[in-house]
Amino acid sequence: MKFVIQRVTKSSVTIGGSVRGEIGKGLMVLIGVSNEDTTEIADKMIRKLIGLRIFEDEQGKTNLSIDQVGGSLLLISQFTLYANMKKGNRPSFIEAGAPDMAAELYEYIIAKCKESVKTVERGEFGADMKVELVNDGPFTIILDSKEL
Structure with missing residues (x-):
């Protein structure tokens, strides 16, 4: 499982011309699922995501988590995080999770995430989505379950 986590001042996802999810201060997370992933792996990733101390405290140090700043989450499915580019110039997605399981x-x-964070917005699995964000910092972290 892979999460691309971006600290944002605002972010939204639009599907078919309508805004589906929108947040202010918080984290916009692209979520990639592989065929090897399980709920146990997801739980580890969620704990790490919710516990990340990447928001600034009064001294300007990245020392606060999303719940400490009252931040929101925007969660977007993103199978292309498992693009394999080992051969040629056209990506292969055979490592991405099967659609039903993912x-x-x-x-x-x-x-x-809704159990821990007050405001959780989302995209739509498999939809053609337009994602907008203002990356705060910029601050972007790639979290890979193979590294946990």
Whole structure:
């Protein structure tokens, strides 16, 4: 599982011309699921995401987590995080999770995050989405379950 986590001042996702999810201060997270992923792996990733201390405290140091700043989450499914570019110039996505299983894990992640974070917005699995964000910092972290 891979999360691309961006600290934002605002972010939104639009589907078919309508805004589906929108947040202010918080984290916009692109979520990639592989065929090897499980709910146990998702739980580890969620704990790390929620516990990240990447918001500034009064001294300007990145020392606060999302709950400490009252931040929001925008969670977007992103199978292209598993693009394999080892051969040629056209990406292969054979490492990305099968759609049914990946959609189930995406929904699981959303539900679990809602247990810890007051405002959790989302995209739509498999939809053509337009994502906008203002990256705060910029601050971007790539979290890979293979490194946990």
